[in-house]
Structures are given as C-alpha cells and as structure tokens.
Amino acid sequence: MSQLPITGIVLLSAKQATGIDSPGAAVAGYPIKYIDIVAAGLAAGDSYTVKIVGSNQDDCPDFTAASSTTNLWTYARCTIKDSNTTIVGSTGLTLSSGGTYDNGTYTLNVEGQGFKWINAIITAKTDADDSASISAFLSVYDD
Numbered sequence: 001m002s003q004l005p006i007t008g009i010v011l012l013s014a015k016q017a018t019g020i021d022s023p024g025a026a027v028a029g030y031p032i033k034y035i036d037i038v039a040a041g042l043a044a045g046d047s048y049t050v051k052i053v054g055s056n057q058d059d060c061p062d063f064t065a066a067s068s069t070t071n072l073w074t075y076a077r078c079t080i081k082d083s084n085t086t087i088v089g090s091t092g093l094t095l096s097s098g099g100t101y102d103n104g105t106y107t108l109n110v111e112g113q114g115f116k117w118i119n120a121i122i123t124a125k126t127d128a129d130d131s132a133s134i135s136a137f138l139s140v141y142d143d
Helices: none
Strands: 003-015 032-040 047-055 078-080 085-087 093-096 104-110 117-126 133-141
Touching (some): 003 117, 032 047, 032 093, 047 133, 093 104, 117 133
Antiparallel strands (some): 003 133, 032 104, 047 093, 078 085, 078 104
C-alpha cells in the first residue's frame, strides 16, 4: 500500500461540541480511506459519539442538513484497524473515560469505497467541564 498526496486532512480539530468542523473532504478515486480519531482529556463521566459520513454526490453535500434527494449522504460503516471491530455507521464510535474506547488514537477503515466526500460528525457528548476534545484526520491510500 502506498500513500497518496492527500493525507492528514483535518476533519475535526480538537472539537468540544457536537457538529462538524469542515464541509467535507473530496476523496473520489481513492479506494482506501482511513480516519484517525483522537480522543484527549476524557475524564470520568465524559462521553463523545463520532459518526463517519460519506456521499457519492458530485458536489459536497451539507452534512449538517438532513439527507435528501438533493443532499445525498449516509453514515459510513467502519472497521477499527487494530481490533477489526465493526462500527455500524448509524451507531458511531463512542469514546468515553474508562470505556472500551478511552483517550487515545483509533484508526478507522471507511467501508464506503465509492464515496466522493467524507466527513466526521460529533453527534452526542457528555462533558460537564468541556475538558475533553476529539480530533479526526483523513488519509487516503491506493492499493
């Protein structure tokens, strides 16, 4: 596997709130896509849910708006690279202090290989003092 020029694209940058940071990353033509999710500062009671979304639409969809016939996107099923654990797209990856996925970096293989656009969304959070943050970085590779 060789690395292509488009790597390390920031999708979430030390985000502490629900929502997105970027409109999305163009990934058309790149068959293998990895997203590194980085959780930092999770303390007792903190929990964040991150979902990966993708689209086959020619123009970047609005991932903050509902999916529709003119704004096509869907949740992407992923596999955690190290453990081969499947993450159902609509469920997402839950990061929590003391949980299975605690502070650290988790590399997800995005299974929507036909996607032209990819993004990461924080859909839920519990963090009373906003001490934690979640980052997501996209890398794409050829075969």
